[in-house]
Amino acid sequence: MPPQRCAKSPKSNSSVDKINSFATFSQALSTRLPSANDTLSIDALLVELNPQLETIIRFSGSPRAKSQRAELDRTGTELWNLCTRQRRENVDGTAAAPAARKKLLLRSRTYAFFMISIARGVPSGAEPQLADVVHVMKLALKAGKTCLDEAGASSSALKLAETAWKTDNFPVMEFMYSKGHLQPNALDPTSAEKMTEILFEIGKDLSKKEDFGMAVRWLERGCDIINAQDLSLLSRDAIELRLSVCQALIHALLGLGTPESSEKALDLVSYIESEIGENPIVLLLRLELLQKAPAEIFDIEAYADILRRMVRSFNFSEAHFKLLVHHARKLHDKSPTLATSVVDGMLRGTIVSSGRGEWVERLVLLRIWMETTQRDGMRAIEELMGVLVGVQDNLSEPFGASTAVGALTLIWKKIEVNYNQGHFDFADGWCQIALQPLFQNGGPANMSRLGRKLILCALGRNNAERARRVFQGMSETAQNEPMTRYLMYKAALRSSDQELAAQCLERVALSAPEDPNFLYACVLEAQQAGDKVCAMQAMKQLVEKFEFSETSPIHLPALLRCNIRLAVSIAESVKGARERQSTVEEVLVLFEGAIEAIQRGLKDKDGNRLFTVKELDWFCQNAYNLGLKHSDSWDVKHLIRLYNSCLAMAKHYPEDLPAEAASDLAFRTMFCDFIAAAALVSLARTEDNVEQQLQHYLVMRRHVVAYNAALEKQMSDGLDTRLKSDLTAKLATLMVFDFEAAMALKKTDELGFIIRTAVTCRDVNTLKAMGDIALRGKLPGQGKQPNPPRIVFHHRWLRGDRCLPCRVSTARSSLFHTRRHRQRDLGAREDEGRQTSKVHPVHVPRPITTRCGAGAEADEAGRRRGEGFSQGAFAFPLLFNPPHPPPSSLFQHPFPAEELEWLVTVGFNQAVDAYNVRHDDECNTWADLALNLAHYADDGGELEKTVLENRMKLKFDLP
Known part of the structure; x- marks a missing residue:
């Protein structure tokens, strides 16, 4: 298996490529060098030669292939020899060669030397050949000598002078420069x-x-x-x-x-x-x-003029820009006004449109800084505003966040200084600058702060309308911040805009659970402005929104007391009925809020009850006294709620009260029960809704029970005669109310207990009043026959030694002296063209008719009951003065003239009432009854004549 060849490294390939490039460039240089005699061709070759020379000087490798080494040595030797010949020709020639050509030949010969040196070199670790070393050294000496000859003595002297300068040897430096004859x-x-x-x-x-x-x-x-x-x-x-x-x-x-x-x-x-x-x-x-x-x-003017000329000749370089900024700062030290004008010229010039946003940002910051270091004036602020508007027109987007925040920081310091010094117009102008679109990336928080500062400036100048416009221009988030709403609350107080004040107070109150300080401030502002209504609303919001605890900085009872005093003061000072009703409602809500706080059993940080006995006394006594003071001017429903609050507070007193305090509390609760019961009766008698009416009666009976129980306890403890008599008289009155309520609620099985309790009061008027109520009511067993009342009266009233007419008269007069009457005019009336006059032979207060239904049904039921009662009553004269007396008369006395006159008056008044509501049939019935009764009056026909004349005045509509 043949051995594998190792892959060449990238470094090896790079070295081979460089060696090849050296040889290639050498050949090209040898070709172009002889013809390079003019300046252009020489400079062109130098431009190409210089980087190649620097590269070959730094090259540290050597060719591995023998053929490559031979090629490099050959081309280098050829270039060396060519340079030698060209140099000799220049020396021997008639015309002196240009200095640039000498430089070209010198550098070309140096390049050839390094080629030969690389070709004769050996790899690291190898032993070099002596012949190669000797050859390279000879060439090095020749090249070095040539370089020295070309430089000359002047250059050498200058080099020595430079060396002496670097060693701070000035005498030698001067000597060598002089010796060089430069x-x-x-x-x-x-x-x-x-x-x-x-x-x-x-x-x-x-x-x-x-x-x-x-x-x-x-x-x-x-x-x-x-x-x-x-x-x-x-x-x-x-x-x-x-x-x-x-x-x-x-x-x-x-x-x-x-x-x-x-x-x-x-x-x-x-x-x-x-x-x-x-x-x-x-x-x-x-x-x-x-x-x-x-x-x-x-010369400041000349300095500024040169800077303006530099701005006009701006070359859009970073160095030039920095130079301008530097000298603008220098000019500012000597003349701030001229410096700002120069910077304004830069911002109005081509720098803004150059596309270099960072330059514009730096210039704007510089301009703002310059303005902040000067004394303020509206003209300077307006000029700066104009410059910024011009910059904005030439930019497509606002400044970045960092620049915007930096500018706002500089401006804010100026705003604060002017505001604290009372220069509100200057502070307003700086705020307007800060709110320019250029700085909109400064963050919403900063924009909100600036808007609020504008509102403060407007308030400082007492310009509430300006504050309102600023507020409307703010974002919704900024508008609803507590601080913003608090400032607008101040503006609303100054402009007496209670609607805006209420809106702002609502928003401020939303933050009260976390931070009540703004609500405190609202209370203080309202008090300082003298606006009691707003102060009351602010304290009310504080009571409702803030969660009081042991660590709360507010003393809740004191806050409630202040609020109640203020609300009462407003209620007593307002003149309009609607405003008074609203303020009284606030008073009641505050007392009821105090009850809720008392029921929570709040304690202070020491663990003591927050509502002490003294606090309870204040709330309880003031509720009671307010009810007495305004019993004739406040609505009955409000009085009932007020006394109920007093009774609720009384339940939270500790049981270990001193005897005197406990006695006072007991009497106070009894009086509250008494007045509340009386008010509930009055409310029930005027209520059209049957269900509500019965509810009032039911609640009233609870107060009667409470009063009776408290009286029994006081009786057992012993009372003096005068106080006992007074409390018993009040109980007698309550028994009448209780009897009336029982009748209305159809609790007939409880009437006996009520009567027995009333008997203990030893007041005959109480029983008389109950009798009158019974006469007007519908007791069990009563039917719809015309004469049952006569039978009942005959059965009950003939017992005893007094005659029936006397008893009827006594009961009637007693009743009218003890009950509360419905306020209704018994005189002349006018109804859509109907004008009548009632007969008034004797002044008789009109009795209260108990209603059994709502609306028309209730009126009809009342009429039926009234007819039954009156027709029965009108039968009494016939018993005493019949047209044909029976042989054996039942009665010994004639019917009294006064009683007869009263019955005639009541009957005709009922006719007039029916006439006014267009119940013509009912009107005729009552009028006939009255006329019949008047016939029996022993006055020579005067009463009958009067009734007849008045009846003739009644004009009925024909169908």
């Missing part, structure tokens, strides 16, 4: 360029060491050498080197700081400008000349 006109362009470069480095280094005198000497030598050459023969690098040497010389002259050196530097700048025109470098040199001038003669 005359500017004696050097070719290449040598002159090389010498100038070395002299430039020496002078620049001396300038860095601030040895400006020596730097000027060596740089002037460099200028003399390079300026002595024909500029057309110099390379581009040499032209740039010439300008650099002049620039360094100007710096060194300025470093001397003498008038002569400054004048010389100015002349040199003018000379350069005459050659290359208004170049940025020339302008920069003029800036440096101006900077070196003393402060007292510094």
Whole structure:
């Protein structure tokens, strides 16, 4: 099996390719070298030769194949010999060869030497042949000597001077330069360029060491050498080197700081400008000349003018841009106004449209920074706004986040300074700048802060309308932030916009569970503004939204007390009925909220009850006193809720109260039960809805039971005569209410207990009132016959030694003196053209009719009950004064004239009521009854005549 050949490595292949390229280029060079006599062809060959020479010098390999080595040696030897012949021909020729051709031949011969060296070389580890070593060394010596001969003594002296400079040996450096006889006109362009470069480095280094005198000497030598050459023969690098040497010389002259050196530097700048025109470098040199001038003669206008010229000649390079920014900052130190105008020119120029967004961002930041370091004025703010608007028009997108945040940071500092100093117009202007679309990537949080600061500025200037416009221009998220709503709450207070204040308060309250500070601030703002309604609403929100605990900084009872006082003050001061009703409702809600808090059993951080006995006394007593104070002006339903709150609070007193406090509490609860019961009766009597009416009666009976139980307990503990009499009288009144409620609820089986309790009160008026209620009610066993009331009266009232009319009269008058009457006018009425007059022979308050249904059904039921009662009552005169008395009269006394007159009046009034509601049949019935009764009056027919005249005034609609 034949041995396998190892694959060549990539490195080996690369070496072979390079060796082949060396040979190929050598052959091409040998072909073109003899004809390269002009400058263009020489430069073209040098351009190709220089990189090949650098490559072969760095090459460290050697050819492995013998044929490749032989080929490389052959082509190298041919090139070497060609260079030798060409050099001899140039020396022997009549015309001197150009320096560039000498350089070409020298470098070509060096290239040939390295080819032969590679061809005669051996691989690492191998023993070289002596003949090859000797041959290569001979060629090396010849090549080195040729290089030295071409460079000459001047170059050697310059090299020695350079070495002395690097070792800081200045005497030797000066000596070697003088010994070399380096005359500017004696050097070719290449040598002159090389010498100038070395002299430039020496002078620049001396300038860095601030040895400006020596730097000027060596740089002037460099200028003399390079300026002595024909500029057309110099390379581009040499032209740039010439300008650099002049620039360094100007710096060194300025470093001397003498008038002569400054004048010389100015002349040199003018000379350069005459050659290359208004170049940025020339302008920069003029800036440096101006900077070196003393402060007292510094020409600021000229400095700014040169900067403007530099802006116009901007070459869109990073170095030029940085240079402009640097000198703009320098100008700002001397004249901020001129510096801002220069930067404005940059932002209005071609830089913005160059597509380099980072340049625009840096310039805008610089411009804002410049403005923030100056004193504020609306004109300056408006100018900056105009510049930013112009930049925005030339950009397709806003600045990046980092630039936007940086700009907003600078602006925010200025806003804060102006706001804290009370310059609200300046702060407003800076906020407007910050809200430009250029900075919209600054983040929504920053935009919200700026919007709120604008609102604060508007408030600072008492411009609530401006604050409202700013608020409407904010995003919805920013509008609903607690801080924003709090500021708009302040604006609403100042403009007396309670609707906006309520909206803002609602939003602020949503954050109260986590942070109640904004609600505290709202309360304080409302109090400072003197707006009691808003202050009450704010405290109410604080009570409702904030979750109170042991660690809460708010003392809940104190907060509730303040809120109640404020609400009561508002309720007592408002004049409109609707506003008063709303405020009273707030008072009741606060008391009910206090009850809920008491029921939760809140404790402080020490574990003590938050609502102490003193706190309970305050809430309980104030609820009771408010009810008494406003019993004639507040709605009955509100009074009932208020007394219920008082009763609920009384249940949370501790059991170990002192005797006096416990007694006061007991009497207070009894009075609350009494007043609540009376209010519920009044409410029930005016309620149209039967279900609600019965519910009121039911609740009222509970208060009666509570009062009775409390009275029994007080009786057992002993009471003085006066207090006992008063409490018993109140119980008697409650028994009448209880009797009425039992009748309405059809609890007839409980009437006996009520009457027995009433008997213990020893008040005949109570029983009389109950009798009147019974007469007007419908007791079990009563039918719909016309005369059952007469039978009942006859059965119950004929017992005893008093006559029936006297008892009826007494019961009637007692009832009207003890009950609460429905407020209704018994005089003249007008109903759609019907105008009538009621008969008023005797002033009699109208009794209350108990309703058994709602609406028309209730009215009809009331009429039926009224008809039954009245017709029965009207039968009494017939018993006493019949048209044809029976042979054996049952009664000993005639019917009293006063009672007869009262019955006639009541009957005709019922007729008028029916007439007003267009119940004509009912009206005729009542009118006939009244007229019949009036016939029996013993007054000569006066009463009958009056009734008849009034009846004739009733005009019925014909069908």
